[in-house]
Amino acid sequence: MRDLDVLVLGGGAAGLMCGIEAARRGRKVLVVDHAKRPADKIRISGGGRCNFTNLHCTPANFLSQNPRFCVSALKRYTQQDFLALVEKHRISWHEKTLGQLFCDNSAKDIIRMLLNELEAAGGALQLETGIKAVEKPDEWFSVATSKGPLKARALVVATGGPSIPKMGATGFGYDLARQFGLDVVQPRAALVPLTFSDANKDLCARLSGISIDACVSFGKTVFREGLLFTHRGLSGPSILQISSYWKEGSPISVDLLPQTDVFDVLRSARRDSPKQDLRTALTQLLPNRLAEELAGTFSLGGRLADQSDKVLRRASDQLNRWQLTPVGTEGYRTAEVTLGGVNTKELSSKTMETTKVPGLYFIGEVVDVTGHLGGFNFQWAWSSGHAAGQFV
Missing domain, CATH: 2.40.30.10 (Translation factors)
Structure with missing residues (x-):
């Protein structure tokens, strides 16, 4: 059984960002995903060029039962912060209408950037890993996977919502939240x-x-x-x-x-x-x-x-x-995102940690924060992943 400081469930935008930030702080981090490739939603977004953020991102661009929840994370990691990371990796980009930023070349540039950052920070990624069960018998989380058991002091759920099921999207994160007694705002297809x-x-x-x-x-x-x-x-x-x-x-x-x-x-x-x-x-x-x-x-x-x-x-x-x-x-077949998700009243807006279960975090689309079309949902992934990564 492998012992970890941080286990991140989900190798998409939010999960990779969280893994990067946690590894930078010296944590032993593993990001796992059931897919054969990481970040498939990044790969197909923006017609294959990834609308990775929006210059005009503000809390007003997000829907939630608590519209103020996203303020803290968005303020501490802004669109300019992510743009600086993109430029650090010399990824060329352009602005389309309404402040939308796209890669000039390919969305794969963003994925490659995130994977390189995770590796450089000392974090690891493990694909084709199904989650069979999650328990917390003590201060450690015990996770049974298709590739063997894992133990972690902190568990970050970044599994997204059920939008675009053909890419393997599921409601797993909601089920896990309910397992630990957390409220979930009824999900539905959005940007559809x-x-x-x-x-x-x-x-x-x-x-x-x-x-x-x-x-x-x-x-x-x-x-x-x-x-x-x-x-x-x-x-x-x-x-x-x-x-x-x-x-x-x-x-x-x-x-x-x-x-x-x-x-x-x-x-x-x-x-x-x-x-x-x-x-x-x-x-x-x-x-x-x-x-x-x-x-x-x-x-x-x-x-x-x-x-x-x-x-x-x-x-x-x-x-x-x-x-x-x-x-x-x-429906979810063509929806770009999922509205609803883990109720923000269950989470700290500063750390994304649940208030009921120490060491359990939820980030990204699985949370009841949904952005407008135009790069806002990716910015929420970056910001919420960064927020959790500072504390796990």
Whole structure:
């Protein structure tokens, strides 16, 4: 049986960061993962280029039952701190929209950086290691694995959530938390496409592949980014963002023409080109196929001269404030992250250690802290992993 100071369950972003920081402090550290390769979510992220952080990261970019929980970790290890690590390894990067930072070359550069840092610090990584049982009979954690028993004074759970199960993601971390008497906020898929039924599903299918800039809102929460029609419903950054806030059975509002008052535009067109068909006027505002489909769906047509203000106002409402009620999401299969997780009331915001079980830590996606789309979830992984690594 191997005796360790720190055993980290999960070789993803948070787990590797924690292992690096703990090993730097002279701890005997082992990071284990059941996968054949480490950090597969890093590998596929950002289209293979890893949106590794965001320049504008603040606590406001995160959802949690306790919105203040993430403040401490984010403040002590910022996006600039991680960027400095990236530049130390001479990884070239670029900024996309809204402060999103990507590798110029490949996400593998980030993985290689983390593995090199772990090795340099004296930590070890062990892959293809399944966890069979975890117990704490005394001050040590006893962990039965597919490669033999392990003992550790500190156990860090960085196993993520069940999003993208084809990559081996599971709810193991939640089960372990419950085993030790910790509360878990009900998990659900987040940053995920929304699905529809009946007429709206058919409409989206006919429009599949069309992408436009749109403003999508739920309650007081609004995101303006790309919207993509799919065979099952709606996707794109604006939809993924709002999915984290959407409540089942409630409508979302879609503005297909942000900062354009459709009523004013159509009224001016009626004055200037009264013989023009309303459908034709709409094609000057939206992609042709989208304009034609929506005109048919909303029964918009006929000469502009024949349209009353009431009709033009209805067209404006349908294009600037289109109300759609999703029937659900595409689920964990395509979700980028998991909302919910280990209740933050069970953890120290400074150390990420549980208050009930000394030496037990939870970090990263397994915790009830979920970021917006755009590199924020990786920053939470870096920050929470760094926080735990300073104390394990």
